[in-house]
Amino acid sequence: MPIAMRPAQRYAVQSVLIHGPQRTRGLSYQHGIHPPVVQSNTYRLESSARGHQAFCEFGSVEVEQGDNAPKLIYERLTSPNKVLLQDQLVTMENGFSARVFATGMGAINAGLFTVLDARRGHTMIADTMLYGCTFSLCQRGLPKRGITVNPVNTSDLNSLIEVITRKDDKTRVIYFESPANPALRLTDMLALRNIVDDVNKNRDPQDQIILILDSTFATPYSQNPLNLGIDILIHSLTKNLNGFGTRMGGAVIINDQERFLTELDMELKDGGAVMLDQVAWDFLTYSIPTFIPRMRQKTETAMRLARFLEEHPQVGKGNVVFPGLESFPQYELAQKQMSNGLARKFAPGDMIYFQLKRKQDESREAYLTRTAFFLDSIADDSYAVTLGVSLGLWKTMIESPALMTHSSYTEDQLIQSGFLPGGMRLAPGGEDPKDIESDLDDGLEKAA
Numbered sequence: 001m002p003i004a005m006r007p008a009q010r011y012a013v014q015s016v017l018i019h020g021p022q023r024t025r026g027l028s029y030q031h032g033i034h035p036p037v038v039q040s041n042t043y044r045l046e047s048s049a050r051g052h053q054a055f056c057e058f059g060s061v062e063v064e065q066g067d068n069a070p071k072l073i074y075e076r077l078t079s080p081n082k083v084l085l086q087d088q089l090v091t092m093e094n095g096f097s098a099r100v101f102a103t104g105m106g107a108i109n110a111g112l113f114t115v116l117d118a119r120r121g122h123t124m125i126a127d128t129m130l131y132g133c134t135f136s137l138c139q140r141g142l143p144k145r146g147i148t149v150n151p152v153n154t155s156d157l158n159s160l161i162e163v164i165t166r167k168d169d170k171t172r173v174i175y176f177e178s179p180a181n182p183a184l185r186l187t188d189m190l191a192l193r194n195i196v197d198d199v200n201k202n203r204d205p206q207d208q209i210i211l212i213l214d215s216t217f218a219t220p221y222s223q224n225p226l227n228l229g230i231d232i233l234i235h236s237l238t239k240n241l242n243g244f245g246t247r248m249g250g251a252v253i254i255n256d257q258e259r260f261l262t263e264l265d266m267e268l269k270d271g272g273a274v275m276l277d278q279v280a281w282d283f284l285t286y287s288i289p290t291f292i293p294r295m296r297q298k299t300e301t302a303m304r305l306a307r308f309l310e311e312h313p314q315v316g317k318g319n320v321v322f323p324g325l326e327s328f329p330q331y332e333l334a335q336k337q338m339s340n341g342l343a344r345k346f347a348p349g350d351m352i353y354f355q356l357k358r359k360q361d362e363s364r365e366a367y368l369t370r371t372a373f374f375l376d377s378i379a380d381d382s383y384a385v386t387l388g389v390s391l392g393l394w395k396t397m398i399e400s401p402a403l404m405t406h407s408s409y410t411e412d413q414l415i416q417s418g419f420l421p422g423g424m425r426l427a428p429g430g431e432d433p434k435d436i437e438s439d440l441d442d443g444l445e446k447a448a
């Protein structure tokens with residue numbers, strides 16, 4: 001079957017994620033029901049001329065768009081299992097090209113430097129609420145490489161307009177997460193696209209503003225941001241796209257190959273944060289085929305747990321943040337924006353952010369001690385809920401962002417960025433929801 005005849009045109013995405021294209025440029029596997037893992041990091045070249053041509057062709061849009069196999073040279077540049085995985089991610093996100101990386105942070109770095117160029121004086125706007133290591137990259141790694149990062153709440157479009165319409169503004173990238181980790185704030189992507197299009201009309205193409213979104217929390221089940229005007233889309237594959245807490249990975253997905261592909265490939269090749277073929281094979285064999293049913297179940301469980309917490313006397317309304325709740329401050333935007341993914345209906349995600357109900361006159365210190373006590377009792381006594389920092393596993397995870405994943409924020413920064421003082425992040429897994437509720441209830445009663 002030629003690659004141009006993708007079965008996606010005839011079969012539902014859920015089926016395509018199980019069977020894949022069954023053949024990809026550079027690897028045909030008609031005899032197995034799974035592709036082989038390619039165990040060679042180096043490929044035989046039939047002549048020095050062909051080897052030379054392969055290097056010259058690397059990163060070329062013509063090769064990406066053509067029917068011929070990209071020449072395999074060396075695993076860091078490209079390899080068959082990764083090409084298969086990239087094809088699946090393109091299908092899931094409705095993009096044109098994807099590149100996979102060793103980790104989400106590897107993908108973020110590559111995505112950013114696909115367009116940022118300190119020699120052109122580029123600066124970047126980063127949302128004030130970001131995953132802790134991305135925040136730390138904005139605080140130290142990017143400035144060290146000559147990129148000034150301006151923190152702006154990207155959900156507040158007026159503040160953004162104020163910065164990017166300044167006469168001397170050099171913003172090259174607006175970087176954000178939606179929903180943002182951990183407090184699930186959304187940014188209206190279609191509105192932002194319109195604003196940026198207007199500003200870009202007056203800018204040199206090399207300096208136009210590029211929208212980069214980390215869509216890890218939403219996953220392609222809830223939203224396909226390339227359809228909402230995002231230029232460069234990033235995922236940590238370590239989370240729901242892996243689904244089991246077994247492998248790490250990251251992805252950058254684009255639909256404008258002419259503008260981004262070559263530089264993205266250079267960042268992959270020269271940055272070196274590449275995914276191993278064995279890892280790509282695990283994603284292809286276990287993670288991607290089970291993605292839709294996993295997310296279907298988790299979205300339902302999250303909805304149920306959010307309501308359970310809202311009704312719990314130790315938590316209650318006003319202390320639970322979940323885009324599927326009517327009490328979510330951006331509920332209307334959530335319904336609009338998180339309905340265009342693979343679920344084909346409103347899918348508010350699987351992440352919940354909540355805090356304990358604060359007692360009358362309870363000091364901040366006592367309140368935070370009680371929150372830590374709740375988490376410790378989960379660590380000690382819970383079977384179905386695990387204290388740990390990741391999310392997107394098939395086991396339910398809970399953590400305190402302020403104490404753990406977001407400890408790169410100072411206390412002032414946490415408050416200014418809209419974190420809840422005792423906020424906890426709950427990432428449901430595949431357990432029976434009654435068991436998750438019962439373990440949470442035990443911990444909450446102990447911490448009452």
Ligand SMILES: Cc1ncc(COP(=O)(O)O)c(C=O)c1O
Pocket residue numbers: 103104105106131133177181214216217235236237238248249250390
């Ligand atoms: C929203 C978000 N983006 C990026 C990352 C980084 O991904 P990785 O751990 O795969 O490098 C994380 C990790 O928790 C995350 O939550």
